[in-house]
Amino acid sequence: MHLRLPATLLAFTLLAACSATAPVKPAATPETSAAAPATPAADDNLNAVAWSQTALEHDLIYLQTYRDAQARLLAAMKDKDWDALPKDDRAVPAKGLKPAVVLDIDETVLDNSPYQARLIKSGGEFNEADWAAWCKEQNARALPGVVEFTQFAAKHGIAVIYISNRAKDLDEATLGNLRKAGLPVSGPEAFLGLGTFVQDCEQIGTEKGCRRQLVSRKYRVLMQFGDQIGDFVTVLANNAEGRQKAMAPYLPWVGSRWFVLPNATYGSWEPAMFNNDWSAPRQERHRLKVNALRFD
Known part of the structure; x- marks a missing residue:
């Protein structure tokens, strides 16, 4: 099992000799990054x-x-x-x-x-x-x-x-x-x-x-x-x-x-959720699989 560790906090010191240089940006962390997470592929396995x-x-x-x-x-x-x-x-x-x-x-x-x-x-x-x-x-x-x-x-x-x-x-x-x-x-x-x-x-x-x-x-x-x-x-x-x-x-x-x-990787259970239509676009198959989920 792999454990996720907190991102390391980096300390930055601004030196007088480098006052004319733009400050270095700290590495993005889960707490500071404003970027949206990458969207998985529709059929991400x-x-x-x-x-x-x-x-x-x-x-x-x-x-x-x-x-x-x-x-x-x-x-x-x-x-x-x-x-x-x-x-x-x-x-x-x-x-x-x-x-x-x-x-x-x-x-x-x-x-x-x-x-x-x-x-x-x-x-x-x-x-x-x-x-x-x-x-x-x-x-x-x-x-x-x-x-x-x-x-x-x-x-x-x-x-x-x-x-x-x-x-x-x-x-x-x-x-x-x-x-x-x-x-x-x-x-x-x-x-x-x-x-x-x-x-x-x-x-x-x-x-x-x-x-x-x-x-x-x-x-x-x-x-x-x-x-x-x-x-x-x-x-x-x-x-x-x-x-x-x-x-x-x-x-x-x-x-x-x-x-x-x-x-859980493949099987007849999967196409059963989208009427066994493998010719449908991947995003459409993804939509129908989401619709087959239970939310309560």
């Missing part, structure tokens, strides 16, 4: 990214989540009726299938905050080219607790499956990054990225329902992990009401079958 990178609380939440899940995992495996897939994603009966855990990747397994930090520094917004370049660096670190949890699962014969909305051409880079970060990867089939073909299932946008159905044909899913609601269940309408409706039947599963991780 600074605090959220700084929290993700520097707050010990952020890391403790991840550790707490994965440790709690690990403590529950073997009991879930022994319960033959235990399944963490929504009923709409269960294509075949789960009983008798091999056990698995399903994890999202970005901000669930891998930390991409350096990419967000670069956007803050450049003043830019997310774009596919820069994102792909970052992914191909394969330098994203594993988030706290996830390596230990996934290795524990693999050691006990539980398949570790990653479902991500990274583009298809990032498959190899993503697998390489996962391995580099120490995460178990049984093979390419353990990673289901965007564009994965699932027979007899039509994918809606970036929703993961079809890929969860694909997993359900071979596995009994013990737990799911993600930082977005869509990592767990299909969200038909990405607005406040639609998001609550999608989660309502499964609230008892949160903390036992579903483990939700924090992401």
Whole structure:
């Protein structure tokens, strides 16, 4: 934690020999400066990214989540009726299938905050080219607790499956990054990225329902992990009401079958405040987000 210290008071002595010289102006301080503070960018993500990178609380939440899940995992495996897939994603009966855990990747397994930090520094917004370049660096670190949890699962014969909305051409880079970060990867089939073909299932946008159905044909899913609601269940309408409706039947599963991780830097929660219209100007999106705030 960095503490803010009071500005140092400077003493100035006017010498007779310099009487003809204009006096030196004291350095501006918070108490003396009349300049207006700089206005943050409309979509300023600074605090959220700084929290993700520097707050010990952020890391403790991840550790707490994965440790709690690990403590529950073997009991879930022994319960033959235990399944963490929504009923709409269960294509075949789960009983008798091999056990698995399903994890999202970005901000669930891998930390991409350096990419967000670069956007803050450049003043830019997310774009596919820069994102792909970052992914191909394969330098994203594993988030706290996830390596230990996934290795524990693999050691006990539980398949570790990653479902991500990274583009298809990032498959190899993503697998390489996962391995580099120490995460178990049984093979390419353990990673289901965007564009994965699932027979007899039509994918809606970036929703993961079809890929969860694909997993359900071979596995009994013990737990799911993600930082977005869509990592767990299909969200038909990405607005406040639609998001609550999608989660309502499964609230008892949160903390036992579903483990939700924090992401204040980006996510489907943000466009839900401006009607999912990314084509709107940044200032307009900013205005609508302010309107969505509560003031009492």
